[in-house]
Amino acid sequence: MNFETTISTADGYVGSGDLDETKKRRNIAVALVVVIALAVAVYYFFFAGSGADAGAEGKQSQAQTVSVLIPGNGVVEREINATGILAARREIPVGVVGEGGQVSRVYVDAGDWVQQGQVLASIERSVQIQQIAGMQAQINAARADLNLAQNELDRALQLVERGFVSKTDVDRKTANRDSARARLGVADAQLREMRARTARLDIRAPVGGFVLERNVETGQTVGQGSGMLFRLAQGGEFELQAQLGEADLADLSTGVTASVTPVGTERVFNGTIWQIAPMINEQTRQGIARISLPFDRALKPGGFANVEIKAGSTTAPLLPESAVQNDQKGSYVYLIDAKNKVVRREVKIGDVTPNGLIIQEGLTGNERVVAYAGGFLNPDETVNPRLVKPSAIAR
The missing domain is CATH 1.20.5 (Single alpha-helices involved in coiled-coils or other helix-helix interfaces)
Incomplete structure (x- = not known):
């Protein structure tokens, strides 16, 4: 159911x-x-709970990425580059010092080494030789007169004691003896003078050194107005006369080393500054630093050369040229602060070196500096910094 x-x-x-x-x-x-x-x-x-953080991270992820570097501080060797003229350190012109005449012989040529007092050229002296011979004969005659006067005086002195000769005769004979002695002295002095004049017909090197130039030939007539016959570099010492601005000259001192490279050659000669010009050219605002160089036939006085002068060292930050900006206010760089914001910093630029620009003022070396593309940034802009090594940046 x-x-x-x-x-x-x-x-x-x-x-x-x-x-x-x-x-x-x-x-x-x-x-x-x-x-x-x-x-x-x-x-x-x-x-x-993380909505605010997500918004901040999203905003940060949208910021552009910039390369930054920390320059630090390094020891920088300051170099001054300049050009100048090669020359003899002490240039000695040599000319005629006597009466002159016809050149009978030239003993040296340009490029020869000479010693002090060495004869460079001789002037014909046949007339002077005859004059010297005549003066020598006059000396012989004066000496004979002196001997005769002395003998007569001696005999008179012996007879005056016996009363055969008066004292007046003795005085006269004494005067004759003295006069003969004086004539002999004059003749001898004239002979020495003539010999000295004749010796000056030999053109001699006043100092030892290197012959740079010869401007005389055998048979040429020379005199006081003939000008320079030879040009010598005393001791064979050369120098470079470097043209420098007054600011560079103020940083130099004697003893500073320099490297000289003559134009047309790759050889480098080491020298030192031995003199700094005490005056500045009013038109060019430049002065001369004279750099001594050792003798070398590759150095041609009158030629041009480049020089690098070691002007000391300094400790300062170095930046690549791409990191430095310029405007009407001057030079500046962009820094990235702790909040990753862009900050402008005014700087003073020093010399340009193979490793970058020397920053004289404005940086301590510990800042994060924008390496390049600073022209696309603005102060207070938030960026995403990426640290790079200074050596990885093209200078």
Whole structure:
């Protein structure tokens, strides 16, 4: 037998099938509420708490990346580059010192070494030789007169004691003896003078050194107005007369080393500054630093040469040229501060070296400096810095 169970409610009766459907719907609704609650909790846990940080990171990720370097401080050898003329350190012109005449012989040529007093050229002296011979004969005659006068005086002195000769005769003979002695002295002095004049017909080197120039030939007539016949470099010492600005001259002193390279050759000669000009040219605003050089036939006086002068060392930061900007206010660089913001810094530029620009003022060497492309940045702009080594940047 089958029985059907019914439940009575205020509104009427509900069957068992209807009850199951109602429970199912209620369970689904509860599950949906739980899923939504879990989703909200997950959202707040992962996203709501880090929303500000995410915004900052997004903003940072959008900033442009720039290369920065920390220059540090290094010892920089300061070099001054200049040009100048090669010359003899002490140039000695040699000419005629006597009466002159016809050159009978030239003994040296340009490029020869000579000693002090060495004969460079001789002037014909046949007339002077005859004059010397005549003066020598006069000396012989004066000496004979002196001997005769002395003998007469000696005899008179012997006879005056016996009364055969008066004292007046003795005085006269004494005077004759003295006069003969004086004439001999005059003749001897004239002979020495003539010999000295004749010796001056030999053109001699006043100092030892290197013959730079010869301007006389055999058979040429020379005299006081003939000018320079030879030009000598005393001791064979050369120099470079470097033209420098007054600011560079102020930084130099005697004894500073320099490297000289003559034009047309790759040879380098080491020298030292031995004299600095005490005056500055009013038109060019330059002066001369004289650099002594050892003798070498490759050095040609009158030629040009380049010189590098070691002007001492300094400790300062070095930056590549790409890191330095310029405007109407002067030179400046861009730094990156602790907040990765761009900061402008005024700097004073020193000399240019093979390793970069010397920064005389404005940096300590510990800053993060924008290496290049600074022209595309603005102060207070946020950037993404990327540290690079100074050696990795083209100077």
